[in-house]
Amino acid sequence: xxxxxxxxxxxxxxxxxxxxxxxxxxxxxxxxxxxxxxxxxxxxxxxxxxxxxxxxxxxxxxxxxxxxxxxxxxxxxxxxxxxxxxxxxxxxxxxxxxxxxxxxxxxxxxxxxxxxxxxxxxxxxxxxxxxxxxxxxxxxxxxxxxxxxxxxxxxxxxxxxxxxxxxxxxxxxxxxxxxxxxxxxxxxxxxxxxxxxxxxxxxxxxxxxxxxxxxxxxxxxxxxxxxxxxxxxxxxxxxxxxxxxxxxxxxxxxxxxxxxxxxxxxxxxxxxxxxxxxxxxxxxxxxxxxxxxxxxxxxxxxxxxxxxxxxxxxxxxxxxxxxxxxxxxxxxxxxxxxxxxxxxxxxxxxxxxxxxxxxxxxxxxxxxxxxxxxxxxxxxxxxxxxxxxxxxxxx
Amino acid sequence: xxxxxxxxxxxxxxxxxxxxxxxxxxxxxxxxxxxxxxxxxxxxxxxxxxxxxxxxxxxxxxxxxxxxxxxxxxxxxxxxxxxxxxxxxxxxxxxxxxxxxxxxxxxxxxxxxxxxxxxxxxxxxxxxxxxxxxxxxxxxxxxxxxxxxxxxxxxxxxxxxxxxxxxxxxxxxxxxxxxxxxxxxxxxxxxxxxxxxxxxxxxxxxxxxxxxxxxxxxxxxx
Numbered sequence: 001x002x003x004x005x006x007x008x009x010x011x012x013x014x015x016x017x018x019x020x021x022x023x024x025x026x027x028x029x030x031x032x033x034x035x036x037x038x039x040x041x042x043x044x045x046x047x048x049x050x051x052x053x054x055x056x057x058x059x060x061x062x063x064x065x066x067x068x069x070x071x072x073x074x075x076x077x078x079x080x081x082x083x084x085x086x087x088x089x090x091x092x093x094x095x096x097x098x099x100x101x102x103x104x105x106x107x108x109x110x111x112x113x114x115x116x117x118x119x120x121x122x123x124x125x126x127x128x129x130x131x132x133x134x135x136x137x138x139x140x141x142x143x144x145x146x147x148x149x150x151x152x153x154x155x156x157x158x159x160x161x162x163x164x165x166x167x168x169x170x171x172x173x174x175x176x177x178x179x180x181x182x183x184x185x186x187x188x189x190x191x192x193x194x195x196x197x198x199x200x201x202x203x204x205x206x207x208x209x210x211x212x213x214x215x216x217x218x219x220x221x222x223x224x225x226x227x228x229x230x231x232x233x234x235x236x237x238x239x240x241x242x243x244x245x246x247x248x249x250x251x252x253x254x255x256x257x258x259x260x261x262x263x264x265x266x267x268x269x270x271x272x273x274x275x276x277x278x279x280x281x282x283x284x285x286x287x288x289x290x291x292x293x294x295x296x297x298x299x300x301x302x303x304x305x306x307x308x309x310x311x312x313x314x315x316x317x318x319x320x321x322x323x324x325x326x327x328x329x330x331x332x333x334x335x336x337x338x339x340x341x342x343x344x345x346x347x348x349x350x351x352x353x354x355x356x357x358x359x360x361x362x363x364x365x366x367x368x369x370x371x372x373x374x375x376x377x378x379x380x381x382x383x384x385x386x387x388x389x390x391x392x393x394x395x
Numbered sequence: 396x397x398x399x400x401x402x403x404x405x406x407x408x409x410x411x412x413x414x415x416x417x418x419x420x421x422x423x424x425x426x427x428x429x430x431x432x433x434x435x436x437x438x439x440x441x442x443x444x445x446x447x448x449x450x451x452x453x454x455x456x457x458x459x460x461x462x463x464x465x466x467x468x469x470x471x472x473x474x475x476x477x478x479x480x481x482x483x484x485x486x487x488x489x490x491x492x493x494x495x496x497x498x499x500x501x502x503x504x505x506x507x508x509x510x511x512x513x514x515x516x517x518x519x520x521x522x523x524x525x526x527x528x529x530x531x532x533x534x535x536x537x538x539x540x541x542x543x544x545x546x547x548x549x550x551x552x553x554x555x556x557x558x559x560x561x562x563x564x565x566x567x568x569x570x571x572x573x574x575x576x577x578x579x580x581x582x583x584x585x586x587x588x589x590x591x592x593x594x595x596x597x598x599x600x601x602x603x604x605x606x607x608x609x610x611x612x613x614x615x616x617x
Contacts, residue, residue, distance in 0.1 A: 058419065060418075067458035067459060297408065298405070301405045
């Protein structure tokens with residue numbers, strides 16, 4: 001049910017003069033439904049993530065509380081809610097309190113523009129891609145706020161690393177989306193979905209890979225969880241947080257994969273498109289679920305990168321790849337597009353062939369160049385002057 | 396190529412996900428059990444088990460069924476709850492002298508009213524503070540009469556430090572399941588404390604207990 005349908009339904013029962021009340025009530029109802037659904041989904045997702053991480057690492061995961069541990073998120077929330085909410089004496093109280101909310105709101109707001117059906121059911125925005133890029137950029141601010149207001153050196157380290165990393169990864173993410181925008185000829189998410197005769201993951205595999213890597217850095221998950229690297233920084237920017245504020249941070253952090261999966265589904269996996277008897281919403285959920293699964297798989301497998309490796313990966317790896325993709329798609333569009341600016345499915349098949357070759361070649365070239373660099377700069381191991389005292393006395 | 400190892404790593408974790416043989420974690424003290432496993436433990440198939448005990452089957456299907464798990468442990472495992480045989484103990488306090496932490500306290504009755512029965516003291520206090528015990532077993536090695544043995548259990552958690560002091564009443568009441576550590580005479584009998592059976596004081600010594608005649612011969616007729 002979209003906003004318009006609900007609005008027209010409610011509008012019948014009230015006089016014309018107080019339409020603004022109907023508008024507000026409709027918006028409140030829909031946003032309440034969406035926010036609660038998202039929070040519930042996130043709670044379920046934490047359970048799923050922990051169970052799957054357990055299986056991936058030959059463990060069992062939470063299985064004590066409820067059937068298969070399903071009530072574990074509820075237990076976690078109750079525990080976090082009844083804990084003491086400590087604000088450090090030296091902290092900047094206003095900013096400290098505001099930071100979790102600033103991190104949570106962008107994750108929720110992105111769902112305004114996600115088209116779950118034919119249209120997004122909250123708002124019709126014809127600049128959906130720009131909106132998503134702009135809104136998700138706010139989480140840099142939230143992390144800086146949390147780290148700065150805590151007045152804790154580990155929190156500040158985490159926040160500064162986070163700022164550097166998030167701003168760097170915005171660039172390849174936006175550039176990889178530009179290829180999609182060129183191909184679709186629109187920045188409205190609904191138009192991008194409807195223009196996908198062949199899913200863009202096939203037409204632009206390079207853009208998809210770059211987008212997923214940049215997005216998992218944007219939400220600071222492993223292998224890019226430099227912001228809260230537990231082995232070095234305690235917990236990073238939320239070291240000083242406890243109680244409900246910590247719970248909101250965790251909520252935002254676990255909601256991020258769901259948001260990313262929804263965006264990736266819409267932009268690259270064809271959104272609600274699928275084979276006919278099964279409704280589009282089910283296809284959307286299936287695709288989003290598979291994206292979430294891949295994100296989890298990556299998180300369960302790969303170790304964390306160092307700070308310099310992360311920045312090098314963004315600027316030396318992902319940035320050239322996304323520029324290559326952007327140029328190749330632009331040239332292909334110049335050659336293959338119809339007079340009215342659209343692309344037929346036959347042209348897209350040609351693009352699929354070219355782009356897969358380009359992807360393999362460019363990844364191999366860039367990986368080899370980066371790898372050669374690693375090999376050349378590798379110094380021979382230098383033994384400590386103290387370690388071999390007996391040997392040095394001999395000569 | 397730079398990065399192929401990362402792809403191989405993802406294969407390893409995917410094998411962990413799908414292969415049941417990679418799931419080797421032991422769930423102690425209770426294990427969640429599925430319907431198939433439950434039926435196999437009862438030597439039936441799942442359908443007939445579900446027909447016969449539907450409540451157990453529903454519990455198993457919804458993930459609520461549990462079975463207790465015992466961990467494998469060697470018979471020489473040095474556990475808590477010392478096995479002490481008061482019939483063998485002479486109150487010599489060798490264990491207390493050899494304890495490196497000094498956590499064994501023995502008070503004997505010196506009134507001499509048992510002296511004609513073979514010079515045995517009456518033991519009034521025998522406290523072992525296992526809260527500070529490191530289970531080195533020197534007390535067991537020191538015991539000349541094989542009266543004190545290491546125990547075999549380990550589930551002795553309590554809520555107060557004072558409850559960790561084992562007094563003489565608890566030592567007398569403790570199940571007589573001695574660990575076979577430093578006691579080859581019990582181990583040669585193939586005694587396993589985990590099997591549930593106990594050992595009486597006549598069976599745990601290195602030597603035969605002298606008969607009444609031998610004792611009279613040794614002490615009264617000399």
